[in-house]
Amino acid sequence: MMSADAPTILPLELNAVSLTLGDKRLIKDISCTLEAPQITIIIGPNGAGKSLLLRLCHGLLQPSAGAIDWRGAAGRNPSPHQAMVFQRPVLLRRSVQANIDFALSLRKVPRRRRRALIEEALTRAGLKRFAKSSARLLSFGEQQRLALARSWALRPQVLFLDEPTASIDPAATHVIEEVILAMREEGTKIIMSTHDLGQARRLADEVLFLHRGRLKEKSDAAAFFAAPKNDLAQAFLRGELLWWQRRELTPP
Amino acid sequence: MTDFGAAISTAFALVANLDSDLSEVVALSLQVSLSAVLIASIIGLPVGAALALFRFPGRTFLVIVLNAFMGLPPVVIGLIVYLLLSRAGPFGVLGLLFTPTAMIIAQVLLITPLIAALARQVMETLWLEYEEQLRSLGSTPLRSLGVLLRDGRYSLVTAVLAGFGRAIAEVGAVMIVGGNIDHVTRVMTTSIALEVSKGNLALALGLGIILVILSVLVNGLVYVLRGIHRQGVTP
Ligand SMILES: Nc1ncnc2c1ncn2[C@@H]1O[C@H](COP(=O)(O)OP(=O)(O)O)[C@@H](O)[C@H]1O
Ligand SMILES: [Mg+2]
Numbered sequence: 511m512m513s514a515d516a517p518t519i520l521p522l523e524l525n526a527v528s529l530t531l532g533d534k535r536l537i538k539d540i541s542c543t544l545e546a547p548q549i550t551i552i553i554g555p556n557g558a559g560k561s562l563l564l565r566l567c568h569g570l571l572q573p574s575a576g577a578i579d580w581r582g583a584a585g586r587n588p589s590p591h592q593a594m595v596f597q598r599p600v601l602l603r604r605s606v607q608a609n610i611d612f613a614l615s616l617r618k619v620p621r622r623r624r625r626a627l628i629e630e631a632l633t634r635a636g637l638k639r640f641a642k643s644s645a646r647l648l649s650f651g652e653q654q655r656l657a658l659a660r661s662w663a664l665r666p667q668v669l670f671l672d673e674p675t676a677s678i679d680p681a682a683t684h685v686i687e688e689v690i691l692a693m694r695e696e697g698t699k700i701i702m703s704t705h706d707l708g709q710a711r712r713l714a715d716e717v718l719f720l721h722r723g724r725l726k727e728k729s730d731a732a733a734f735f736a737a738p739k740n741d742l743a744q745a746f747l748r749g750e751l752l753w754w755q756r757r758e759l760t761p762p
Numbered sequence: 763m764t765d766f767g768a769a770i771s772t773a774f775a776l777v778a779n780l781d782s783d784l785s786e787v788v789a790l791s792l793q794v795s796l797s798a799v800l801i802a803s804i805i806g807l808p809v810g811a812a813l814a815l816f817r818f819p820g821r822t823f824l825v826i827v828l829n830a831f832m833g834l835p836p837v838v839i840g841l842i843v844y845l846l847l848s849r850a851g852p853f854g855v856l857g858l859l860f861t862p863t864a865m866i867i868a869q870v871l872l873i874t875p876l877i878a879a880l881a882r883q884v885m886e887t888l889w890l891e892y893e894e895q896l897r898s899l900g901s902t903p904l905r906s907l908g909v910l911l912r913d914g915r916y917s918l919v920t921a922v923l924a925g926f927g928r929a930i931a932e933v934g935a936v937m938i939v940g941g942n943i944d945h946v947t948r949v950m951t952t953s954i955a956l957e958v959s960k961g962n963l964a965l966a967l968g969l970g971i972i973l974v975i976l977s978v979l980v981n982g983l984v985y986v987l988r989g990i991h992r993q994g995v996t997p
């Protein structure tokens with residue numbers, strides 16, 4: 511059975527989650543609930559803690575305080591129902607199709623079912639002609655599309671993406687956004703960080719605004735982009751808050 | 763100069779005709795060093811991988827011991843093995859001193875740390891890159907180890923070849939524990955040392971030529987493998 515057919519592990523509940531690495535408090539007291547099936551976009555200046563928050567939610571990092579709960583999991587292991595696409599695509603040193611096949615084998619998808627899933631994912635990401643090429647020889651944008659195709663083949667209930675289009679060209683970005691939207695149509699919950707406000711407007715159903723490790727605002731996308739409630743979020747939308755310092759910003 | 767010229771031509775004649783004394787020495791050299799490399803790889807590659815992937819008690823100690831052994835001069839390793847295997851030593855009853863087995867043991871001690879350290883380097887770099895993705899996909903530690911060994915295979919072969927290079931070219935340790943006994947423990951390097959001291963330059967040079975050829979072959983292989991590695995691979 512694929513993850514998508516199983517009962518959902520959502521909602522995801524964060525309760526007073528903090529993360530301290532060394533002597534630095536990097537995520538501070540974040541509480542929120544993320545529901546199926548919208549696209550949740552995490553925005554915020556560089557160093558706000560977007561990547562750390564995604565890793566915490568995905569279980570790659572453990573919170574120093576607070577709790578992260580998949581309320582729907584009800585005792586089941588939530589990990590096999592999730593997938594993540596990282597800022598820099600990580601591909602194994604084997605062919606394009608073998609990369610997806612490996613991921614499917616880890617999820618115990620029977621061999622006879624894999625071929626169709628691989629073909630479908632590669633077609634979707636526009637990579638079918640590269641199926642037998644070495645994954646490491648693809649361009650950066652193609653590699654990121656492959657990383658997304660690999661996640662898609664897994665049919666996760668929840669997909670995390672950490673600035674997946676940060677360093678790729680508009681055409682590849684377009685393909686990636688299309689796949690993300692298609693996945694949402696199929697019922698996958700998307701939780702994604704981006705620094706690209708245009709992209710956030712195009713994709714978001716819901717926005718989390720992060721600043722210096724704190725969750726400053728959680729709003730519906732339409733409301734957020736019309737008029738954010740938080741002053742820092744307002745500054746961010748105006749393009750005045752490119753780094754996490756409040757430098758030239760005068761507090762209200 | 764004429765002596766030297768004659769020595770060179772005799773040397774080439776010996777190599778070309780596969781002189782029986784010469785081939786015996788070469789065969790023993792290869793047998794000892796290949797066995798040592800095989801054993802050292804079986805120990806060193808997993809140890810290197812484990813050091814890169816896992817945090818376990820005694821890890822720091824192991825790293826220190828490996829690094830210390832890597833820096834030891836071969837004669838000292840020869841001495842240690844000699845003391846262990848000598849009649850009065852703890853393993854004296856086995857009667858291994860001055861046998862090819864003793865030489866293999868010495869070479870294993872000599873190159874296992876090198877292979878383990880190089881393997882660890884390779885695996886650590888790969889693990890740094892793969893860890894989060896593999897954990898995200900739900901890979902078990904054992905499965906991850908398999909992936910790292912597979913994806914690092916070219917670099918790991920390079921590490922093994924480096925170990926072979928060090929083993930076959932080493933003279934001090936095998937001299938001490940082997941004793942350079944004719945037809946029993948005489949290998950290329952000890953033979954060269956002996957023949958030179960006897961003034962028999964032709965045989966020494968012939969052996970030298972074979973060593974150089976072997977060295978070039980091994981390094982050529984390393985170079986080719988690196989090339990393949992850089993270009994990426996398709997299974
Ligand atoms: N492993 C780490 N150790 C210490 N500090 C870290 C570590 N990872 C990230 N940080 C710091 O945490 C902050 C948030 O990082 P990150 O989540 O990557 O921000 P972003 O919102 O740009 O993705 C940054 O200031 C970063 O320097
Ligand atoms: Mg980031």
